[in-house]
Amino acid sequence: MLNTDESIAKLKNCTKCHFNAPTSMLVCHNKDECWVRKYDGALSSPVDAVIVTTYMMLACQNEGIGTCWVMHFDPVAMREMFGIPENTEPVALLVMGYSSDDAKPLDLHFKSRPIDETVFYDHFK
Numbered sequence: 001m002l003n004t005d006e007s008i009a010k011l012k013n014c015t016k017c018h019f020n021a022p023t024s025m026l027v028c029h030n031k032d033e034c035w036v037r038k039y040d041g042a043l044s045s046p047v048d049a050v051i052v053t054t055y056m057m058l059a060c061q062n063e064g065i066g067t068c069w070v071m072h073f074d075p076v077a078m079r080e081m082f083g084i085p086e087n088t089e090p091v092a093l094l095v096m097g098y099s100s101d102d103a104k105p106l107d108l109h110f111k112s113r114p115i116d117e118t119v120f121y122d123h124f125k
């Protein structure tokens with residue numbers, strides 16, 4: 001939870017996408033405390049962290065608080081600023097605040113690719 005003047009100032013060294021949010025949360029996963037798929041070494045923890053982040057966004061919305069998911073941050077700076085240990089990877093920064101009355105989605109929100117370019121039934125083309 002980043003919501004003090006000091007932590008907000010530190011956050012501004014890590015991302016331009018802080019939007020002057022009064023509160024942000026940095027969701028991380030712990031590489032040493034997760035299930036590992038034996039076939040290829042894939043970790044479950046990044047997936048878990050993404051699921052958690054999604055539910056956090058929904059919970060915030062339920063409380064009338066807007067969020068923006070931010071991936072555009074410098075993970076090295078984030079580690080240095082907040083003393084994040086080696087085994088812990090920052091995944092998603094959720095910047096939070098009350099949305100302005102005229103808040104609206106970006107233009108890309110209204111564009112989508114045809115479904116046959118994104119859903120495949122038995123093979124990839």
Ligand SMILES: Cc1cc2nc3c(=O)[nH]c(=O)nc-3n(C[C@H](O)[C@H](O)[C@H](O)COP(=O)(O)O)c2cc1C
Binds near residue numbers: 017070072108109
């Ligand atoms: C994985 C991921 C990373 C994102 N990173 C950023 C980011 O760094 N900066 C930002 O302003 N928005 C970021 N967003 C938010 C998107 O710009 C967008 O507002 C959000 O996904 C809503 O999408 P939609 O308009 O298509 O519903 C990110 C979203 C996702 C899912």
